[in-house]
Amino acid sequence: MKKLVLAYSGGLDTSYCAKYLSKVQGYEVHAVSVNTGGFDKEEIASIGQKAVQLGALTYTSIDAVKTFYDKVVKYLIFGNVLKNNTYPLSVSAERIIQAIEIVNHAKKIGASYIAHGSTGAGNDQVRFDMIFQTLAPDIEIITPIRDNKLSRQAEIEFLKENGVDLPWEKAKYSINKGLWGTSVGGEETLSSHSGLPEEAYPSQLKKTDPTDLKLTFKKGELVAINDESYGNIDAIEVLEKIACEYAIGRDIHVGDTIIGIKGRVGFEAAAPMLIIKAHHLLEKHTLTKWQQHHKEQLGNWYGMLLHEGQYLDEVMRNFEAFLEDTQKNVSGNVFVTLHPYRFTLNGISSDHDLMNSSFASYGETNEGWTAEDAKGFIKITANQGKIFNHVNS
Known part of the structure; x- marks a missing residue:
């Protein structure tokens, strides 16, 4: 048998993959789901039961919530990461850890193939494939939904023809x-x-x-x-x-x-x-002002590269070292x-509040410099603008 690890969520796409790959393609399917939060024990048990019914030889649930926090979430907080100033990367961040855990499991059981249910029109196909190719270049990636351009209805009909008549009506949300x-x-x-x-x-x-x-x-x-x-x-x-x-x-x-x-x-x-x-x-x-300035830039880069599946690039470890420091x-x-x-x-x-100093109160008083100090500082600071205007006027 051709040993294959399937990234399995229990939804229609991965259920199709479980049945199709085991029955039609003849793979020895080992279904794996990775919990990065949001699943209770009953849901995990139900997902596993369904995977075996669909043809998987084994089902494994990997608890990766702590790994997700330690490896990713912590740095999203340090970097104040909001994609396009809006989105905290709720799903894209999860996919990275899920992909790493799946490929590690495939290596552990000696699988020659990894499969996932991504289509050819989204981000997840990139995130999964890049992690798999980087960590296990010798393991072949199988993607039936993407490769065969399957519609939702085609998947349902296949499952019904093969004795799987579960309620697959698409939820409104x-x-x-x-x-x-x-x-x-x-x-x-x-x-x-x-x-x-x-x-x-x-x-x-x-x-x-x-x-x-x-x-x-x-x-x-x-x-x-x-x-x-x-x-x-x-x-x-x-x-x-x-x-x-x-x-x-x-x-x-x-x-x-x-x-x-x-x-x-x-x-x-x-x-x-x-x-x-x-x-x-x-x-x-x-x-400090310059810590905040550079953190904002590096936090944005960290979030963008994570979103785009570049988590394993060594520059991400450099960013993490800076953010943690x-x-x-x-x-x-x-x-x-x-x-x-x-x-x-x-x-x-905070004991580290930089407003709590004896130097000055903003817009009020100053104790750390004289009026003449301030005038000299302002005069020198204005030099660049004065020179530019003098030369170009």
């Missing part, structure tokens, strides 16, 4: 939930003019009275909420549970795909948006108020 946010796709996101309706989002507004929170960061990582200490992953999950009741973190991202076309996707990411904005505010108080003094509390559909950042307290 496709939901992909993970640790770092939930993507929401629907008819409205296929065009440019429509917003998603209230019912499209998995979390609904439940609270309307404002709630104050104190978010505590240590070296750039969220470690406590209202003085209650948590592990990094637990802190994100607890904050998500609190903030999603206010329907916070909703938006629609418009971006350029890796393959060159524009795309829209809705998302709900209450905790990620709160954490990134609170962290950014704390950095404004604790980092900048967090040495990013510790303290950020005070936030939650409101329906929004939140406000009220202020911070």
Whole structure:
């Protein structure tokens, strides 16, 4: 038998792959799903049961939530990464870790083939293939949906013909939930003019009275909420549970795909948006001007390369080293108020707050220099502009 590892989610595309590759193509299919947040034990058990029923010889669920945080999410926070100033890379960041875990499993069991259910029209095909080719160039990649240009209806008919008559009606909205946010796709996101309706989002507004929170960061990582200490992953999950009741973190991202076309996707990411904005505010108080300037540029580059599947390029490790080094003094509390559909950042307290100095108060008084010092500084600073205007007038 030809041993093959299938990246399996339990949806229509990967279910087709499981049946087609095992029955028609004669592969020994080993289905693997990678949990980067959003799945409970019952869902994982159901996915595994379905995989075996469809023809997989084995099913393996890999818990990669901690790996996802340690290898990716942490740096998205350090870099305040929002794609196009909007999207916290909820799904694209997950795909990188999922691909790495799948290829590692394929090596572990000695598989000669890896398959996934991506089409030829999206970003995931690029992310999966690039990781697989880089880490395991000798393993052949099999992609039935992409290669055969299969329609959804063609997949359903094949499965029915082969005794699989499960309800495959396409949901009105496709939901992909993970640790770092939930993507929401629907008819409205296929065009440019429509917003998603209230019912499209998995979390609904439940609270309307404002709630104050104190978010505590240590070296750039969220470690406590209202003085209650948590592990990094637990802190994100607890904050998500609190903030999603206010329907916070909703938006629609418009971006350029890796393959060159524009795309829209809705998302709900209450905790990620709160954490990134609170962290950014704390950095404004604790980092120097030039640290912030260069961090903004490198954070954007890190997010873009991650989104485009370039995670394994060594430059990403260089970026991570820089981002982590900048967090040495990013510790303290950020005070936030939650409101329906929004939140406000009220202020911070930190031992590293650069506003707490004896030099001066902005627009008020100065103790560290004289009026003559200020006049001289301003005169020299103006030299470049004065020279340019003198020469070119």
